[in-house]
Amino acid sequence: MLDSKQNPLSCMFNVKKMISPLSDEVKMSKEFICSSCNFKTKYHYFGKKPPFVKSFMMMEEAYIMKDPFSSEGGIIPLGSHCTICGKSVCLSQECSIFYTRRFCVHCVKENISEFPPEIQTEVVKKKNK
Numbered sequence: 001m002l003d004s005k006q007n008p009l010s011c012m013f014n015v016k017k018m019i020s021p022l023s024d025e026v027k028m029s030k031e032f033i034c035s036s037c038n039f040k041t042k043y044h045y046f047g048k049k050p051p052f053v054k055s056f057m058m059m060e061e062a063y064i065m066k067d068p069f070s071s072e073g074g075i076i077p078l079g080s081h082c083t084i085c086g087k088s089v090c091l092s093q094e095c096s097i098f099y100t101r102r103f104c105v106h107c108v109k110e111n112i113s114e115f116p117p118e119i120q121t122e123v124v125k126k127k128n129k
């Protein structure tokens with residue numbers, strides 16, 4: 001039950017307790033947000049070599065989430081940073097392309113002539129969708 005007569009100071013105290021930096025919830029609250037589609041989820045690791053998977057190396061630095069449905073320490077790569085604009089983008093084909101490095105679709109379109117024909121047709125296909 002909420003007590004509306006509660007004094008403001010005790011309210012503040014309660015909030016501070018809730019966001020204590022020692023709680024697990026706060027540790028887990030690192031969030032990945034795709035700047036293109038706004039897909040948002042929690043992630044566990046950012047980098048090339050997730051510590052919870054043995055002998056595994058990503059092609060690029062990526063936001064990685066532990067696969068909750070895998071018992072063998074599977075992972076789900078969520079996204080990475082665009083090489084040009086540095087924004088975080090998810091790995092969906094709608095949002096980014098991997099061509100030696102990660103590029104967001106926006107930057108690919110802006111620099112389309114720098115990319116090989118197969119990437120160009122990929123992006124043109126997206127445009128006409």
Ligand SMILES: [Zn+2]
Pocket residue numbers: 034035036037038039089090091092094095
């Ligand atoms: Zn996205």
Ligand SMILES: [Zn+2]
Pocket residue numbers: 082083084085086087103104105106107108
């Ligand atoms: Zn970009």
